[in-house]
Amino acid sequence: MAMRQTPLTCSGHTRPVVDLAFSGITPYGYFLISACKDGKPMLRQGDTGDWIGTFLGHKGAVWGATLNNEATKAATAAADFTAKVWDAVTGDEVLTLAHKHIVKSVNFTQDSSCLLTGGNDKIIRIYDLNKPEAEPQEITGHTSAIKKALWCNNDTQILSAADDKTVRLWDRNSTEVVKQLSFDMSVSSMEYIPDGEVLVITYGKTIAFYNALSLDMIKTVDAPASIHSASLHPDKDFFVAGGDDFKLYKFDYGTKEELESYKGHFGPVHCVRFSPDGELYASGSEDGTLRLWQTAVGKTYGLWKCVLPEELVSENSDTIYCTPAAPEIKA
């Protein structure tokens, strides 16, 4: 008997969710941060979606959010012209980095010592978090607002996507462009997979995969609707995408075949990301919610429970509420 996907809805935001990011796997599980136009980014337990806390302080829409690998620090980018660094355990604001325009993207290095920012002033900045008072290193070149800026190649290079329809690869030390990709339209999202050096780019209805070091194209896949975000599974067997038609699509990475599509959101999907263990993916939407979706539908994981047919109480019983066998880990 085939199982139907039951997405878990995480409510709390009051405006569209525009960005989300997972941490690495920590001794306390993994975590998820969501950026929202309500200005209040939230931290959640990654495998259950349980709310942990809200980072309070921004005075405008938050466009970008990220966590470091250990989920001890968070960074957010906002329309109030600041990027902020937070203690992700206490929720306290640690640092405010003033910019001259809306900040759209933030990204930590692997060791959390530096923060990359990018936004509407078209400049990529590198902040040394051990010397926050020092002026950031600046990388100029883009001719339009920067959507995303990411560390790559062991934090020796930087990938950036901007509204000037280019994706550029920069050398961190020389701040020079190493390589550049040009498109016919603006890139809507970018994801970097360090393991295997894969870059996932979306534009129009296309999901494109590139080698992150050479910027050589690996393959492209077209979806039925305009795509805002896509994510490649850690094992590189699937990828998921979402966009204008409110649906989540799951594709086979090898064959490019569309495997499944899921309805659930009540608005366009703005962001989608696989969890670090690949067991689920999270989506953020214009409808103000985050939803968690199972990679293997029907598997027991997080809040999902595999129920054999004879365990069902009645034909109409869709949910079972019971105390979990093991104490839940709460952060």
Add this chain to the structure above:
Amino acid sequence: MNTLVSVLRLPRGPDPNGRGFDPNSPRFIAMCPTTISASSETGTDSVEIGEEQRARSALRESFLRTLIAMTNKQVQFHMYERVKVEAKFGASDIDVLNFQVSELQTPIGVQKEALLRAKHRKMLLMTVYDADDPPTELPTDD
């Protein structure tokens, strides 16, 4: 017939009364040493732990009594850009992020009821004085 996958419960949503980051969670306790030298850091015995707890309780009580004593008193808030506003103190929220005040006197008029945001990273000076006997010169934050 396709059956929906079962769930144990729904994800927990935000607490309307606070910003979260439960200080009693295992992660918080393990990663955030308390500002007062914590019993967990040293091989302290139960007597000293008890004393530390009593000291913490006393400090908490003192803080709460201070808030109670300030209720309905005239206060002056020293804010950024050398702005000073007077009001009648009402209450603080649980995280001391907002203060509820009445009769807030602002340069553009008197607000009957207002919420003032407290930026907890910088000092916020509040001068409490008896409305019938105000001091002639108030301290500044220069």
